[in-house]
Amino acid sequence: MSKYSRVVAIIAVMVVVLGVYFVILGGRGIDFIKLGGPVNIGLGIGVLILPLLGLWIVAATLRAGFRHQHLARRIHDENLELDVEDLPRLPSGRIERGAADSLFADVKDEYEKSPDDWRTNYRLARAYDYAGDRGRAREIMRRAVELERIESA
Template identity: 65%
Template sequence: MTALVLVLGFYFVLLGRIAFSLIGSGKPAAVGLGVGVLILPLLGVWIVATSVRAAFAHQHLARRMHDEGGELDVSDLPRRPSGRIEKAAADELFEQVKAEFEADPENWRTSYRAARAYDYAGDRTRAREMMKRAVDLERAERGGSR
């Protein structure tokens, strides 16, 4: 991940230099293009920063769950040749975890486990939403520190 961030940083610096060069030309079309090009590295920095921050938060939760022995055990579930868990087994796992979540929805641990179950079931959108919820709940449990 570090290498990717460094490469993107280099790319953003190059785009920034091009943008300021275009803006500095004074020609209306070039200035407009320069402003547009300048937006790209700013947007890119924001996307990289939020992605890295989320990755560290998810890693923190994974470490805590591992230390507490709360990770989902999927070692015995049947797998496809690709290595993914078979759909029926993933759906069954999800139903078990969903019951845990519904019994204690304000616990970051059940939200984390639900996020992992969504991921195993192939529902990445809900997995991301549930992981964000788990991060927020865990942060609140620690006293809201960021």
């Protein structure tokens, strides 16, 4: 079984487990509502909202993951992946801060020359990730997804 297949299998199992949990939680919410009374009905409605919120979070996360994987495949096919193989690493496996910052500076220069290309946005998001700025990485990756979607339309 390939690494990719294992990851997909783990995600599938987690989604099934969450689905079972959401069904059980929804059943508890219905049980509260059946008991009657304003407090029980309020609790029941609150408990019913949790599985709906959970489903939305799972769906949004999976959708983003699939979109990011699509971009990763395209970047790989176009041979534009960031080369981080030779960068010095910490014992934890993370890229050393100075090397990550240097990589980021190079990729940022590339991005500034073509800020509306999804490829440079994707590469910048990866560089942010390697530099440890996950928030900006997510923000730029969302932009890369949107730009790629526009290009493909």
